[in-house]
Amino acid sequence: MGAVVSLVGDGLLAASDVAKAVTALVSKYNALLARASADPGLPVPHPTSPYWLVDPPYPTLADMQSGTLPRDADLVIIGSGITAAAAAKSFLEVSASASASSSSSSSSSPPRVVVLEARQLCSGATGRNGGHIKCSPSAEFARMRCRLGAERARDVVRFQMRHLPTLLEVGRDHPLAEVREMETVDLFLQQEDFDEAVKEVEALKEWMPEVDVQVLDREQAKTHIGVNDMVVGALSYRAGALWPSRLVTGVWNDLLANHASLSIETHTPAETVSRTGSDPSYPYQVQTPRGVIHARHVLHATNGFASRLVPSLRGRLTGVLGHMTAQRPGASFPRCDGKRSWSVISSPGFDYVTQRPPDPTTGEPGDVMAGGGFFNSREQGLDQVGVWDDSRVDALPVMHIRGSMATVFEPQWGAGGSTDKVWTGIMGFTGDMMPLVGRLPDSSGKDKGKDAGEWIAAGFNGEGMVWAWLCGTAAGVMMLGMEEEVLQPGSGRPGGKLDAWFPRDVVRVDAARMKRAGLKNLARAAGL
Numbered sequence: 001m002g003a004v005v006s007l008v009g010d011g012l013l014a015a016s017d018v019a020k021a022v023t024a025l026v027s028k029y030n031a032l033l034a035r036a037s038a039d040p041g042l043p044v045p046h047p048t049s050p051y052w053l054v055d056p057p058y059p060t061l062a063d064m065q066s067g068t069l070p071r072d073a074d075l076v077i078i079g080s081g082i083t084a085a086a087a088a089k090s091f092l093e094v095s096a097s098a099s100a101s102s103s104s105s106s107s108s109s110p111p112r113v114v115v116l117e118a119r120q121l122c123s124g125a126t127g128r129n130g131g132h133i134k135c136s137p138s139a140e141f142a143r144m145r146c147r148l149g150a151e152r153a154r155d156v157v158r159f160q161m162r163h164l165p166t167l168l169e170v171g172r173d174h175p176l177a178e179v180r181e182m183e184t185v186d187l188f189l190q191q192e193d194f195d196e197a198v199k200e201v202e203a204l205k206e207w208m209p210e211v212d213v214q215v216l217d218r219e220q221a222k223t224h225i226g227v228n229d230m231v232v233g234a235l236s237y238r239a240g241a242l243w244p245s246r247l248v249t250g251v252w253n254d255l256l257a258n259h260a261s262l263s264i265e266t267h268t269p270a271e272t273v274s275r276t277g278s279d280p281s282y283p284y285q286v287q288t289p290r291g292v293i294h295a296r297h298v299l300h301a302t303n304g305f306a307s308r309l310v311p312s313l314r315g316r317l318t319g320v321l322g323h324m325t326a327q328r329p330g331a332s333f334p335r336c337d338g339k340r341s342w343s344v345i346s347s348p349g350f351d352y353v354t355q356r357p358p359d360p361t362t363g364e365p366g367d368v369m370a371g372g373g374f375f376n377s378r379e380q381g382l383d384q385v386g387v388w389d390d391s392r393v394d395a396l397p398v399m400h401i402r403g404s405m406a407t408v409f410e411p412q413w414g415a416g417g418s419t420d421k422v423w424t425g426i427m428g429f430t431g432d433m434m435p436l437v438g439r440l441p442d443s444s445g446k447d448k449g450k451d452a453g454e455w456i457a458a459g460f461n462g463e464g465m466v467w468a469w470l471c472g473t474a475a476g477v478m479m480l481g482m483e484e485e486v487l488q489p490g491s492g493r494p495g496g497k498l499d500a501w502f503p504r505d506v507v508r509v510d511a512a513r514m515k516r517a518g519l520k521n522l523a524r525a526a527g528l
Contacts, residue, residue, distance in 0.1 A: 028382065036318035036386035036519050040308045042269050043118050047390040048423035050128045051326040052245045057176050058253045062120045066263050072294040074111035075479060076286050078270045078309065079301035081126030082244065082464065083457045083472035085251045087299055088113055090476025092259045093490050110261040114293055118269035121252065122245045125303050125464060128390065128425025130324060130352050130371045132341060133167055133240035134184055135160035135466040137211045138200040148506065154207045156503050160466040164240045167469060170247065170492040177247035178357060184239035184341040187231045187408055193347045194233040201235065213237045226334040226412045239341055241354040273298050273309050273454065284453060297453040297479045301472065304428030305388065306458040312443040316517040317436065317459045319388040319426045323397040324371040326421040332414025338366050344404050349375040351404045367420065370405060373397030390424045398422055430459040431521040437471045437507040438478065445511030455479055456509060474502040
């Protein structure tokens with residue numbers, strides 16, 4: 001009898017422990033959703049210092065500001081990163097082209113564009129990311145096929161992959177940006193992950209035979225890449241890399257030189273955006289600490305911070321903290337001369353790594369730019385979600401990133417490796433892991449109509465280099481109302497009608513999309 005009582009007692013104790021664990025998990029989940037749905041506030045005034053912003057090629061742009069804030073504008077862009085630059089370029093150049101071809105061009109004036117930046121120019125996510133122009137085609141196709149179907153998933157992956165040739169085109173005018181094509185390799189540390197990846201490659205071949213993904217087994221990976229036995233297999237395909245802030249500031253510099261109607265106002269945060277009926281020509285008021293700008297159109301290009309000025313996005317778009325490092329490779333690290341990048345896949349999660357080209361003067365190998373470590377935080381990534389503070393650095397992700405490449409390359413990493421710089425940035429994530437691009441609806445998700453002029457291009461889910469430029473470009477075309485026009489191509493801008501190259505139906509912002517973008521959907525997908 002005593003043994004039975006003991007067993008029952010142990011069972012009750014176990015059940016109690018489970019109940020406590022579940023309660024704690026639910027409490028943590030609810031706290032996470034509340035934090036992720038909060039007002040992001042303004043970017044912090046003293047963020048970490050990223051490698052990319054040291055020694056800028058256009059130093060006068062960093063803090064540029066007009067003597068007097070413009071009173072009105074055809075377009076106010078909030079944010080100054082890659083999305084904002086692409087949108088401004090598209091808006092100004094397409095408008096100028098249309099004006100030049102119009103018989104009334106002599107009487108029309110160029111559109112006035114004002115860019116508002118809370119801190120220094122390009123000091124947000126674009127100036128802090130990994131500079132990796134990488135779409136993982138087989139993994140992305142598999143992820144989106146479940147939701148969109150095979151044909152639409154193929155179209156979206158092609159859109160993502162189009163960013164490499166597009167940014168290469170823009171980069172030809174900006175050699176300091178180091179935009180380059182390269183081989184990329186995904187290095188798998190667990191056999192089940194590699195086996196699943198191989199299945200995804202086979203599925204991709206049926207729908208996208210033009211995409212060449214090479215499968216390497218353990219021995220082939222060791223021979224071709226120089227890794228050790230920690231790597232069970234690898235995938236090899238094409239990707240790219242760049243110095244993101246130098247490309248974007250180069251674009252801004254060109255636009256300022258060619259378009260007198262553009263002004264950039266750094267250290268001038270947008271405090272509120274409201275619609276008034278006082279002036280139908282300029283229906284929006286953008287309040288800043290320096291005064292009010294009256295605008296025809298407003299574009300929110302602030303990625304993870306967009307819900308600050310658009311409260312209806314709270315609970316649908318949140319900030320996520322990402323960690324980056326700049327490292328010196330060890331003396332034995334294989335010479336790739338900036339022509340290879342790496343992703344170390346250790347499910348759940350991965351690290352992403354590029355290497356700059358060698359020093360043109362000394363020939364020394366370029367710095368290794370490594371980021372990731374998300375799931376290595378104290379709470380396995382949960383404490384990195386709903387965070388908008390890029391002055392913060394967490395030790396555990398950094399410890400992981402510092403050791404990632406050395407772990408898979410030793411003894412090829414070699415002595416002398418070091419970590420020269422550590423910084424963080426804020427990514428924008430949505431509940432359905434897709435960007436939000438297009439005209440903003442009202443708070444209920446209802447379309448405001450074609451007269452409304454408040455727009456968004458944000459929420460790139462950590463994949464900004466294969467989403468942001470062309471999303472910004474598309475936003476520029478849509479704000480001009482020229483999405484049905486057959487446009488001539490320009491540098492960094494495809495020609496033809498918008499829907500021929502832009503997946504507008506996938507990223508548009510309407511009532512159904514607002515529901516899908518709920519962060520609870522992201523939590524459910526993660527099994528929480």
